[in-house]
Every structure is written in C-alpha cells, then in structure tokens.
Amino acid sequence: MRNALKYAGVLLTGALLAGSTAMIAQGPQGPPPPPPGGYYGQPGNYQGGWDSPPNGFRRDVQRNAFHDGLYGAEQDLKNRRSVNVNNRDEFRNYRGPDRRAYRQAFQQGYNAFWNHYRGGNGYPGYQR
Numbered sequence: 001m002r003n004a005l006k007y008a009g010v011l012l013t014g015a016l017l018a019g020s021t022a023m024i025a026q027g028p029q030g031p032p033p034p035p036p037g038g039y040y041g042q043p044g045n046y047q048g049g050w051d052s053p054p055n056g057f058r059r060d061v062q063r064n065a066f067h068d069g070l071y072g073a074e075q076d077l078k079n080r081r082s083v084n085v086n087n088r089d090e091f092r093n094y095r096g097p098d099r100r101a102y103r104q105a106f107q108q109g110y111n112a113f114w115n116h117y118r119g120g121n122g123y124p125g126y127q128r
Contacts, residue, residue: 050116061098062105069109085110
C-alpha cells in the first residue's frame with residue numbers, strides 16, 4: 001500500500017509538471033485579433049477601406065461630411081427610409097463653414113455607403 005501511494009504521488013507530480021510546461025510553451029494569451037475588413041463605426045478601420053474619405057479631402061469639413069453621409073445612409077437603411085440624400089436634414093440644412101464642400105462630401109459618403117451595401121457585401125451592422 002505504501003508503494004502504491006508513493007507511485008501515485010510520483011505520477012501526480014509528473015502530470016502537474018507536464019501540464020504547466022505546456023502552458024508556459026503556449027505563452028500568454030492576449031485579446032483576440034480584430035475581425036477582417038472594416039465598416040463604418042468601427043475604430044481604426046478608416047485606412048483605405050470603402051468607408052475612408054477620398055484622398056482629395058484635405059479639410060476637416062470634407063472628412064467629417066463624408067462620415068456624416070455614411071452615417072445618414074446607415075440610418076436610412078435601419079429605418080427603412082427611401083434612398084435619397086435630399087431627405088437628410090444634415091444635408092439640406094447645413095449652415096456651417098463651406099456649405100458647398102460639406103454637401104458634396106456628404107453626398108459622396110452617402111453614395112459610398114449605398115454602393116458598398118448594394119455591391120453584395122452587405123453591411124455588418126444591419127440585420128435583414
């Protein structure tokens with residue numbers, strides 16, 4: 001009996017050492033990687049994706065308007081409104097600096113959303 005307990009203790013110690021060695025070899029587990037691709041509203045995905053403002057948009061008003069257009073189109077989709085940039089209050093009633101540049105960039109963002117959505121890729125934030 002005494003030998004059996006001694007043998008069981010040796011086996012248990014060996015199993016514990018083997019398990020801890022395997023865990024050390026794996027290394028620390030970090031957070032999971034971000035999902036592939038990107039969509040509007042997900043931080044860090046504005047570098048060259050479909051939802052990035054065109055390179056020609058050098059001013060903040062243009063970049064902000066482009067993203068406002070993306071968001072406006074997203075809201076139209078979620079609320080099942082017709083696709084018409086002229087129905088967006090942000091587009092019609094903008095009174096800030098450089099109204100023409102804002103409206104042009106807003107319309108480009110609005111159209112970029114719908115082109116992406118209709119291109120067969122769908123939109124990850126919307127459930128049919």
